[in-house]
Amino acid sequence: MVLKVGNLTVTYGQKKAVDLISFEVKPGQAFGLLGANGAGKSSTIAAVLGIEKSTYDELVIVGKSPIRNRKEIFEQVGVQFQETHFQDKLTVSDACEQWRSLYKQTADLPALLQTFGLADKEQQPVKLLSGGERQRLAVLLALIPEPKLVFLDELTTGLDTKARRMLWKQLVTRKEKGLAIVLTSHYMDEVEALCDEILILREGQTVFHGTIQEALVASGKTTLEDAYLHFAGEEDWG
Amino acid sequence: MSTMFTLLKIEGKLVWKGIDILIFGICFPVILAALFGYVLSRDASAGSSDFELSYAAVITIGVLATGVMGLPLTIADYRHRGILKRFQVTPVSPLQILFAQGIIQLSSALVSFMGVTLVYYLLFDYQIAGSWFIFLSVYAFVVLAMYSIGTFIGSVVPDQKAANMWSSIAYFTMLLFSGATIPYEVMPRFVQWIMDILPLSHGIHLLKLVSTGRETEGMTVPFLILGIVTGVSLIGAFKFFKWK
Numbered sequence: 001m002v003l004k005v006g007n008l009t010v011t012y013g014q015k016k017a018v019d020l021i022s023f024e025v026k027p028g029q030a031f032g033l034l035g036a037n038g039a040g041k042s043s044t045i046a047a048v049l050g051i052e053k054s055t056y057d058e059l060v061i062v063g064k065s066p067i068r069n070r071k072e073i074f075e076q077v078g079v080q081f082q083e084t085h086f087q088d089k090l091t092v093s094d095a096c097e098q099w100r101s102l103y104k105q106t107a108d109l110p111a112l113l114q115t116f117g118l119a120d121k122e123q124q125p126v127k128l129l130s131g132g133e134r135q136r137l138a139v140l141l142a143l144i145p146e147p148k149l150v151f152l153d154e155l156t157t158g159l160d161t162k163a164r165r166m167l168w169k170q171l172v173t174r175k176e177k178g179l180a181i182v183l184t185s186h187y188m189d190e191v192e193a194l195c196d197e198i199l200i201l202r203e204g205q206t207v208f209h210g211t212i213q214e215a216l217v218a219s220g221k222t223t224l225e226d227a228y229l230h231f232a233g234e235e236d237w238g
Numbered sequence: 239m240s241t242m243f244t245l246l247k248i249e250g251k252l253v254w255k256g257i258d259i260l261i262f263g264i265c266f267p268v269i270l271a272a273l274f275g276y277v278l279s280r281d282a283s284a285g286s287s288d289f290e291l292s293y294a295a296v297i298t299i300g301v302l303a304t305g306v307m308g309l310p311l312t313i314a315d316y317r318h319r320g321i322l323k324r325f326q327v328t329p330v331s332p333l334q335i336l337f338a339q340g341i342i343q344l345s346s347a348l349v350s351f352m353g354v355t356l357v358y359y360l361l362f363d364y365q366i367a368g369s370w371f372i373f374l375s376v377y378a379f380v381v382l383a384m385y386s387i388g389t390f391i392g393s394v395v396p397d398q399k400a401a402n403m404w405s406s407i408a409y410f411t412m413l414l415f416s417g418a419t420i421p422y423e424v425m426p427r428f429v430q431w432i433m434d435i436l437p438l439s440h441g442i443h444l445l446k447l448v449s450t451g452r453e454t455e456g457m458t459v460p461f462l463i464l465g466i467v468t469g470v471s472l473i474g475a476f477k478f479f480k481w482k
Contacts, residue, residue: 051326051481071329079327085319089255094248101244102328 006058035201078142132163263303294445300350305384313392314401367451380441390471
C-alpha cells in the first residue's frame with residue numbers, strides 16, 4: 001500500500017467537514033474522491049497531507065506518517081492543489097528550477113516539458129500562460145520528484161477537451177508504470193478514464209466506496225454520472 | 239545548500255524584476271542624500287552640523303522600505319497565493335523561501351546603505367565621528383527591529399489588501415515622522431511628541447549618537463524601547479502566523 005487512511009475526521013469548530021473516512025491506495029492504482037463542492041474532498045486531501053488538523057486511527061503514506069516524517073514522505077509524493085498560483089513574474093523555467101532544487105532526486109526535466117507541451121514556453125512568465133498550460137505546469141511540478149504517489153485536486157477543471165485528454169494519457173502511462181494517484185474531480189468521464197476505485201462524499205460522510213462497476217450495480221443506474229448523482233444526493237435538483 | 243542557493247537566485251530575480259525596491263529603497267535615499275548634501279547646513283559650531291546628523295537618518299530609508307514594505311507584502315502575498323502551502327508539501331520548509339526573501343530584501347537594504355554612504359563620503363567629504371564597529375552594530379539592531387515589525391505585519395494581516403494598507407501606514411508614518419526624511423530637530427515640539435512614539439525615531443536617534451561620537455549619552459531608553467518593540471513583534475508574529 002502507498003496510502004492507508006483509517007477513520008479520518010476533520011472538524012471545523014462544531015462542524016465535521018470529514019467524518020470517519022477510510023480508504024487505501026495501491027501502487028499503480030488511481031483513486032477518485034468525488035462529491036459536490038464543500039463535500040469535504042479538499043479537506044480530506046489536506047488532512048491526509050498533514051497540513052490540516054485531523055484525528056485518525058491510521059494515516060500512513062509510503063510507509064510513514066505525514067506528520068512525523070514529512071521530509072522523507074514529500075521526497076516521494078507530488079501534490080497539485082486546486083488552483084495553483086505562482087510568484088508574480090516567475091517564468092516557467094524558473095518555476096521548474098526552483099521546484100527541482102527542493103528534491104534530492106528529480107525527473108528528466110526537458111522530457112517532462114516536452115510531454116506536457118511546455119518546451120517552447122520555458123522563458124514565458126507563468127502569468128501569461130493559458131489556463132490549460134498553467135494547469136499542465138502544476139501537474140508537471142507534482143511529477144518532478146518522480147513520485148510514487150501523486151495527489152491531483154481538480155485535475156482538469158477549466159481545461160479544453162484536447163488538454164484534458166493529453167493529461168489523462170500522460171497519467172495513464174505513468175499509472176501503468178506503478179504511479180499511484182489520488183484525484184478529485186467533478187467530471188465523470190475523467191473518473192471513468194482514470195479511476196480504479198472511487199469514494200463518494202456527501203457532507204463529509206462516505207456514501208459509496210468501491211469500483212465504478214459496483215457503483216452502477218448498487219445504484220441501479222446505467223451511467224456513472226447517474227450513479228454519482230444518486231449517491232451524492234444531487235438528483236432531486238433537476 | 240544548493241536548495242538555498244537556487245531559492246536565493248530565483249527570489250532575487252523576482253525582487254529585482256519588480257522595481258519597487260530600486261525606487262523606494264535605493265534611488266530615493268541616494269537622491270535624498272545628494273540633496274541633503276547641497277541643502278543642509280554644514281555649520282558644526284553647535285556640535286554636529288545638520289548635514290552630519292542627516293546621515294544616520296537617510297541610511298535607514300532602505301531598511302524601512304525593505305523591512306516594513308517589501309517583507310510584509312511578500313509574506314502576505316505568498317500566503318495569499320498559496321505558495322507557502324505548496325512548499326508545505328515538499329521536503330523543504332516554507333520558512334526557507336521566506337528566509338530567502340528576507341536575505342534578498344536585506345541585501346537591497348545594504349546596497350542602499352552603501353549607495354548613501356558613498357554619496358556622503360565621496361561627494362561631500364563626510365566622515366562618521368564615532369567607531370564604525372559600534373555604528374554598524376547599532377545599524378544591525380535597527381535592521382532587526384524594523385524587520386521584526388515587518389514580519390509581524392505580514393503575519394497578522396488577513397489578506398493582501400490589509401497587508402498593503404498596514405505596511406503603507408507603517409512605512410509612510412515612519413518615513414515622515416521619525417526623522418528619516420525631515421529631521422527630528424526642525425519639527426515643532428508637539429510633532430516631536432508623536433515622533434517619540436515611533437520605533438524608528440529611537441533607532442535614528444541611536445544612530446545619530448554613535449555617528450557623531452556621543453556613544454555614552456542617553457542610549458539606554460531608546461535601546462530598551464527598540465528592544466521591546468522587537469520582542470513584542472517577534473512573539474506576535476510567531477503566535478499569529480498562518481501558512482494559508
